[in-house]
Amino acid sequence: MGACPWVATKPAGGLSGRVLNSSRTTDLATGMCPGWHSRDVSDLEDLRHRMRAFTNERDWEQFHDPKSLLLAIVGEVGELSELFQWLPATDASDLAQEDPLKSRVAEEMSDVLLYLVRLADVLGIDLHAAAVAKIEAAGERFAADEVRGTAPAKH
Amino acid sequence: MGACPWVATKPAGGLSGRVLNSSRTTDLATGMCPGWHSRDVSDLEDLRHRMRAFTNERDWEQFHDPKSLLLAIVGEVGELSELFQWLPATDASDLAQEDPLKSRVAEEMSDVLLYLVRLADVLGIDLHAAAVAKIEAAGERFAADEVRGTAPAKH
Amino acid sequence: MGACPWVATKPAGGLSGRVLNSSRTTDLATGMCPGWHSRDVSDLEDLRHRMRAFTNERDWEQFHDPKSLLLAIVGEVGELSELFQWLPATDASDLAQEDPLKSRVAEEMSDVLLYLVRLADVLGIDLHAAAVAKIEAAGERFAADEVRGTAPAKH
Amino acid sequence: MGACPWVATKPAGGLSGRVLNSSRTTDLATGMCPGWHSRDVSDLEDLRHRMRAFTNERDWEQFHDPKSLLLAIVGEVGELSELFQWLPATDASDLAQEDPLKSRVAEEMSDVLLYLVRLADVLGIDLHAAAVAKIEAAGERFAADEVRGTAPAKH
Structure with missing residues (x-):
């Protein structure tokens, strides 16, 4: 399925806020991105x-x-x-x-x-x-x- | 125009993350919510x-x-x-x-x-x-x- | 149901051809116009x-x-x-x-x-x-x- | 353009009524069938x-x-x-x-x-x-x- 470009993650360094992290990939079983909850993206x-x-x-x-x-x-x-x-x-x-x-x-x-x-x-x-x-x-x-x-x- | 229910703001207390704050209102000139950038919401x-x-x-x-x-x-x-x-x-x-x-x-x-x-x-x-x-x-x-x-x- | 404006009838005088006769009315039982067959109209x-x-x-x-x-x-x-x-x-x-x-x-x-x-x-x-x-x-x-x-x- | 299958014509033998005559062809200039008037067909x-x-x-x-x-x-x-x-x-x-x-x-x-x-x-x-x-x-x-x-x- 590939990358989850919208995944919110806390970047190294602890800065607040959301960043896009294209290295995160979908869960093989569900096809969903990890940590997914729809209102966040x-x-x-x-x-x-x-x-x-x-x-x-x-x-x-x-x-x-x-x-x-x-x-x-x-x-x-x-x-x-x-x-x-x-x-x-x-x-x-x-x-x-x-x-x-x-x-x-x-x-x-x-x-x-x-x-x-x-x-x-x-x-x-x-x-x-x-x-x-x-x-x-x-x-x-x-x-x-x-x-x-x-x-x-x-x- | 009314409230901007999706506006990300740093709540009092300094916790990270996004909260909904219905008191934020749209900018009169643009009709847009403050701090708006579309990929964030x-x-x-x-x-x-x-x-x-x-x-x-x-x-x-x-x-x-x-x-x-x-x-x-x-x-x-x-x-x-x-x-x-x-x-x-x-x-x-x-x-x-x-x-x-x-x-x-x-x-x-x-x-x-x-x-x-x-x-x-x-x-x-x-x-x-x-x-x-x-x-x-x-x-x-x-x-x-x-x-x-x-x-x-x-x- | 009312009139059958398209009904082909032989007018008084016996001229051949089709004329419109708005006084002809539909059959009460079928709702269809008398003498009706679809390819004729x-x-x-x-x-x-x-x-x-x-x-x-x-x-x-x-x-x-x-x-x-x-x-x-x-x-x-x-x-x-x-x-x-x-x-x-x-x-x-x-x-x-x-x-x-x-x-x-x-x-x-x-x-x-x-x-x-x-x-x-x-x-x-x-x-x-x-x-x-x-x-x-x-x-x-x-x-x-x-x-x-x-x-x-x-x- | 080809035939005008709907053309009403009086068949040999002089019987009244309309018959289909597939040999009638369209008028080259107008593309319309001869004797055409729309309410007749x-x-x-x-x-x-x-x-x-x-x-x-x-x-x-x-x-x-x-x-x-x-x-x-x-x-x-x-x-x-x-x-x-x-x-x-x-x-x-x-x-x-x-x-x-x-x-x-x-x-x-x-x-x-x-x-x-x-x-x-x-x-x-x-x-x-x-x-x-x-x-x-x-x-x-x-x-x-x-x-x-x-x-x-x-x-």
């Missing part, structure tokens, strides 16, 4: 690592070309849509707070995210960095004072 | 915060009901699909390594992620925890020794 | 009528606002995508010629079409006329001599 | 023929494998979604009655239909027959007396 890196391990253990890399992964994303977005399609728009948020719908929604959203993370891994895209750049660009494109309270129209 | 929390701030500054919460956000996700998945639709399946991954396609793909994937994160925020779903639970469930459902090299069929 | 009108009757008999018009129908379309496109996602791109067409996959594909494509026809009915759009106009516009936009053998790029 | 057959001709003239069959066409459908559903995403659910139908939105919606719905028809052609699926079978099956599955006024839940 990057969520997207965690999911990327988990999806890569899941795929590798099943020899499924052969199926994960971009167009196939895209169709998988579409499939999961479709399942998510089916959960909401007939709910009244104004009640949908409240209705989705209650189980079993809440759990089902969380599952389908997770599937979308996991395939998206997997596609980013296959393509070598840093999803967090790209998303930060995108929202910053959107912030400049849609100046708050000019668009406040008005939905941007798509043509 | 949860990516998904970061994006959730950014999208919430972006939405709030524009008074766009009124548009962000679940069905509308879902259609926005569909729109972005559609834009992503258009980038890949006519590429030969076997070359798609290589072709997407080169600009301008690489940048466009990263942008559209970012849009999908950002709206997904926003929907999770509206619905009160912890996307990382849900995704970890989902991949662990998938790991049990698809035992590696039974499915190795075989794509699971959907019927 | 417009397919899309037929489906529009059937979906309208299906919806009306169940009092489901209340659920068929545009955004809900759109999410239903997305759901069915998702189910269709799941049937193809892991198939090798070059074999997909051949594999989809064999049952049970062939029947499943036909079912999901039908669902997409039926919801699309229903959305067009709700919005008062003549889907056939619009599609003819669109393909004619595409024919002008993409001059055959200029684009032959080259997929149009989307940016 | 099957809409879906008409669109299938037009899309086949459009594709053939551009030598684009090479791009129209099922997974690519599916992504094209997804792209167009995405464009359609973007037109509706921020509209209030209860006003969407009225707002879509007015130009320029009405025309844009008709265009995007047409694109979805055209790619769907093209996919059916590639796969050898009779979309009208399949859709009729599907809605009849749905009629049996969802007995009107049992589901009246209640949206079927998806789980």
